Amino acid sequence: MIRDAAGRFGHTPALIIVLCAAAAVALLSVASGAYPLAIPDILKVLGGREANDPVASLVLLEVRMPRFLLGFLVGAVLAVSGALLQGLFRNPLADPGLIGVSAGASLAAIMVIVLGSTWLGGWLAFxxxxxxxxxxxxxxxxxxxxAWRIANRDGQTQVATLLLSGIAINAIAGAATGLLTFYATDDELRSLTFWTMGSLGHAGWDELMIGAPFMILALIVSPFLARPLDAFLLGESVVGHLGYPANxxxxxxxxxVGLGVGAAVAVSGLIGFVGLVVPxxxxxxLGASHRVVLPFSALIGGTLLVAADSLARIVVAPAELPIGLMMALIGGPFFLGLLMRRKVV
Amino acid sequence: MTLRVNDLSVLLGGVTIVREINLMLEAGEIVMLLGPNGAGKSTLLKALSGELPFQGQVAMAGRELADWAPSQLARHRAVMPQKVDVNFPLTVEEVVAMGRPRTSRGKPDTIIDRLMTELDIAHLRYRMVPGLSGGEQQRVQLARVLGQILDASGPRLLLLDECTSALDPSHQQLVMEVIQRLAKEQGITVLAIVHDLNLAAQFADRLVVMQAGRCFCEGGAHDVLTHSVLKAVYGYRARIISLPEGYPLVVPLGSGSAQMASGNPSCRQAS
Structure with a gap:
């Protein structure tokens, strides 16, 4: 059967299901939106042939494709980052937001939005x-x-200190963001609010060029950390006992996590819940082994974000909902449901 | 000589926790560390397991610990910490397999099966570790630790910090017999912290008693488990009976201070 002796799903059937879902969501994502595309047209364009609808090729290649790729990458990186941090902190509640990455990135973005016309004019011109x-x-x-500098003492990275400094950084960045919000003009306030709600609306090949290298690097490096991260689940000292270089x-x-999430937030704003819910x-x-959790988190995180983005474009078409709101709207109740049905942690 | 410890001292936050310890451990020898709480036993074990910096020399098979590559050392030195908390849904089999070196794909690892059978956890194979009892979890961790060094060639050192503390009496015997057999058959050297004096008397080749960071005395069970040593180290009164099996049995007669406190309530008020 598809469940193994431990009552878990087999890896191969799970992989097949996830890949099918990813393919279906990919098609849905590139087909749906303000200008719906027909599936045969999409397949023709992807196959290198002329579509019946001349606009289809342009919409698909210049708008929908980069958006799909960026969404998938962002979802994958956020989910993998969540899994990495949860393993590292041995805490299933850890999240990329926890060590202050998202807060730092968003503060910088909001500074550009609000101070772009005054103090940061030079940066904007450059x-x-x-x-x-x-x-x-x-x-x-x-x-x-x-956070890393603060948490490093005598060559050792103190995980608890990292967590605490993350809380402090989040508070400082939150206060600074609040201050900027206070002084923002109405227009700035509007773009600032949209940015903090997360959006793939600006996705294009340019954004992909900025964010993709770091996100792909993060996705490539993470599987190499799988075995030592499994050892982390038994405690930090055990990592060393098993011969892995813990530091x-x-x-x-x-x-x-820093590079990946920094790049993800840079191109899509703040998108919560993926990093927490997917792992x-x-x-x-499928179980807690990182050799399974990391690749499946990447696939499911990417699929989920692309699905949420498609939905965000469909429900209020031709306008679109911010994807951060969409994720929280889907992820929140889903997570609560999990909690009520069984013990999640 | 599997392990040679010369003048080992450990300083933590400016306080010397372990002072000038000298130890020689032969292949296949079981040495047990005794001593009151805070005597420095766990700190000594942590220094030997690479968790704490120390002063002095520690050589395994004639080679300083620092000269071993970490991954190589892991195949020759295995450590069982006092407590391992598992919060994630890992199965018993997954945790035991973590100690094993990488094997070729799809090839079943017979050592995992063997250790799980010997330590009486084979029936728990697909259970989640967080849901097991303390004693069951302890046996799972021990299986993981043993699997780490069992099939390595050359010197092998097993460091155990109270590996039987959560076990029922029959599993204590089972676990100690497994460890003893591996030591004698495979030449694995064992250094174990134990609080149960009778378990130590029964299974140790040699006992080392620590007090206030120093080695108080060492020797066979008959030499170490005496009235004077127990009184000096633990402040503990006991009857020591020589058993026909060849090791002493220590029967506690209560600590003097507790008797005083219960016999005279005003004592507790005064303190």
Missing amino acids: AGEWALPVAAFFGGSATVFL TVKKAAILV HLVRLV
Whole structure:
């Protein structure tokens, strides 16, 4: 049967189901929106042939494809980052927001939005349309670097200190964001609010070029951390006993999360719940080994975000809902349902 | 010589917790560390397991610990911590397999089966570790730790910090017999912290008694488990009976201070 002796789903059937779901969601995502595309047209364009509808090719290649790819990458990176941090902190409630990455990135982005016309005019003139994503990326990376410096003592990374400094950084960034919100004009307030609700609306090949290298790097590096992260689940000392370089693993994981989430927030704003819910779901169905949790989190996280993005475009078409709201609306009740049905942790 | 410890001291936050310890452990020898709470036993074990920095020399098979590659050392030195908390849904089999070196795909690992059978956890194989009792979890961790070094060639050192503390009496015997057999048949060297004096008397080749960070005395069970040593180290009165099986039995007669406190209530008020 498809369940193994431990009552878990077999990996192969699970992989087949997830890949089918991903393919279906991918088609739905590129087909739906303000200008619906016909499935035969999509397949023709992807096959390199001329579509019946001449606009279809343009919409698909210039709008929908980059948006789909970016959404999938962002979802995958957020879910994998959640899984990495949960393993590292040995806490199933850890989330990329926890160590302050998202807060740092969003503060930088909001600074660009609100101060772009005054103090940061030079930066805006220099970076042009890339000003916001690049600033968000550096904001996120700088926050991780700061938290990391604080948590490192005598060559050891203190995980508890990292968590506490994350809380402090979140508070500081939250206050600074509040201050900027207070002084923002109505227009700035509007774009700021949309940004904090998360959106893939700006997705294009340019955004993909900025964010993708870091996100792909994060996804490539993370599987190498799977075995030592399994050892982390037994305690930090056990990692060393089993012969893994605990400090190197910690640093690599933090760096991967910092770069990946920094890049994800830079191109899509704040999108919650993926990092928390997806690894939970995978553990519930397939077990807690990171060799399973990391790849499946990437696949399911990507699929889920793309699905949410499609839905966000369909429900109020031709307008679209912010995807961060969509995720929270779907993820929140879903998570509560899990909690009520059985013990999640 | 599997392990040679020369003048080992451990300083934590400016306080010397372990002071000038010297130890020699031969292949196949079972040495048990005794001593009151806070005597420095766990700190010594943590220094030997690479968790704490120390002063002095520790050599395994004639080679300083620092000269071993971490992954290589893991195949020759296995450590069972006092407590391992598992909060994630890992199965018994998954946790035991973590100790095993990577095997070729799809090839069943017979050592995992063997250890799980010997430690009486084979029937728990697909159960989630967080749902097991303390004693069952302890046996799972021990299986993981034993699997780490069991089939390595060369010197092997097993460091155990109270590996039987949560076990019922019959499983204590079972676990100690497994450890003893592996030591004698495979030449694995065992250094174990134990609080049960009778378990130590029954299974140890040699006892090392620590007090206030120092080695108080060492020797066979008959030499170490005496009235004077127990009185000096634990402040503990006991009857020591020599058993025909060849090891002493220690029967506690209560600690003097507790008797005083219960016999005279005003004593407790005064303190």
